[in-house]
Amino acid sequence: MLPPTVLIIDDEKNIRRTLGLVLEGEGYEVQGFGTAEEGLAFLEAESADLVILDIKLPGMSGVDALRRIRDSKASYRDIPVIMISGHASLAEAVDAVRVGATDFFEKPLDRDGILIRVANCLKQRNLAREVEALRAAVGERHEMIGESAVMQELLGQIRKVAPTKSRVLITGESGTGKEL
Secondary structure, eight states: OOOOEEEEEOSOHHHHHHHHHHHHHTTOEEEEESSHHHHHHHHHHSOOSEEEEESSOSSSOHHHHHHHHHHOOSGGGGOOEEEEESSOOHHHHHHHHHHTOSEEEESSOOHHHHHHHHHHHHHHHHHHHHHHHHHHHHHHHTOOOOOSHHHHHHHHHHHHHTTSOOOOOOOOOTTSOTTO
16 A cells, blocks of 8 residues: 655745655655645646645745635545644634635644644545445445436435434335335
8 A cells, every 4th residue: 555645835945854754754755845836736747645735835825725726626626735834824824724724733843743633634534535435335225216206305305314313204105115
């Protein structure tokens, strides 16, 4: 199994190098870039499992890059993104999380904090992938067919109730497919 790839986008070469050494020491593969444009080009051409993105970058800002990732139709739109900054205000941090950052931390970097955040983000992404795979498998096994108005109404009711923890009593004659 290939090690997870972490993409580091920060204009400070020393930050990229330090983060890279810490993460590589833990078995991660690391790619580093100094601008958002370079990082996004890599993300479009290759794949990564996590992005560590500085808020303040030359050219496109980190928050704008995050918006581009989240608004993308590409497979990387759901990639976890940890925002970092040494100069960000509270408002900028809140904005980054609102746009879709998975986590946020300030410089100077704390080695243990970084490793914990990276591990948690990757674990969260793996769980999300597993849930999607299980939903697809369950959906394939229990597919209901029918296009009548009554069936469409039933499917609409199922979509409303399914995400809740409510209990539902289904009644009907024997052999009508209540188990589906």
